[in-house]
């Protein structure tokens with residue numbers, strides 16, 4: 001099969017498009033999937049560069065999120081059959097490939113309401129977004145600031161919040177990104193690259209601040225979040241790419257809760273809750289991954305470069321096999 005292979009950690013140039021790669025074999029609890037599309041996530045680049053906390057053995061094929069059809073099932077698999085439309089949240093053999101294997105714990109049925117392209121945008125963004133909602137115990141009627149709402153995870157957070165009757169205040173860095181967040185149901189959208197946008201967020205909440213902040217860029221915003229959050233509010237760090245100084249007084253002075261999510265560290269008991277929520281969202285029709293850009297598998301280098309460097313996110317970047 002054709003696949004992307006990585007033999008050393010490094011820049012995007014270590015992503016090699018190869019033919020004649022053996023099709024992976026399934027174990028008893030796995031399915032083999034003929035991949036239609038693969039999601040490109042920032043975490044794929046942290047792993048490829050060798051800076052992530054958990055690294056695969058070299059050589060490896062990158063990619064956790066895929067969509068496609070079941071080609072073969074392991075001896076103990078009962079919940080999937082050949083031909084089923086599925087998506088993955090974690091592959092075993094790597095998703096940037098024509099075929100991949102995954103443990104059934106990390107595979108879901110893909111609703112007919114979603115295309116395969118959308119299915120590739122489901123796994124990491126939506127499971128992470130749901131995990132953040134569950135962690136913060138967000139309730140209908142609350143005001144939630146999605147600080148970075150135009151990207152894959154931010155749009156998932158926006159759709160989930162709107163579906164629950166939460167007031168979403170979103171931010172984006174471009175007019176096109178802001179428009180997309182508005183279209184997805186946010187009550188108010190501000191530009192995080194404009195001076196004074198935080199004052200506008202405070203005014204939008206009548207000066208009290210949001211009940212919850214889901215923070216996509218904590219290395220830039222956490223100190224401001226602590227100033228903006230409502231008294232007794234909750235801040236969930238979803239994304240962070242560096243360090244910054246904070247004033248701990250704000251945590252005490254607001255009696256707010258500061259926490260974080262790491263999808264790959266989700267406890268075993270969190271998975272059924274996330275699976276059920278994703279299936280419900282697809283069935284109800286509001287869960288709709290938005291695909292910003294698709295590349296052929298052979299352009300994985302460009303796709304990974306763009307997922308880290310583009311300013312002006314609008315949903316998800318995927319690879320088509």
Ligand SMILES: NC(=O)c1ccc[n+]([C@@H]2O[C@H](COP(=O)([O-])OP(=O)(O)OC[C@H]3O[C@@H](n4cnc5c(N)ncnc54)[C@H](OP(=O)(O)O)[C@@H]3O)[C@@H](O)[C@H]2O)c1
Nearest residue numbers: 042128148150151152153172173177239261262263312313
């Ligand atoms: N904790 C976890 O388990 C987990 C899981 C998935 C992802 N993540 C992390 O979450 C982050 C987002 O992932 P993604 O896949 O959604 O990436 P993405 O699609 O590239 O989205 C990045 C988002 O960050 C926004 N952003 C840029 N500058 C910002 C600023 N100053 N303030 C607020 N937002 C800003 C972007 O907005 P504009 O481009 O419009 O400026 C865009 O909405 C990444 O850092 C990723 O590593 C964490």
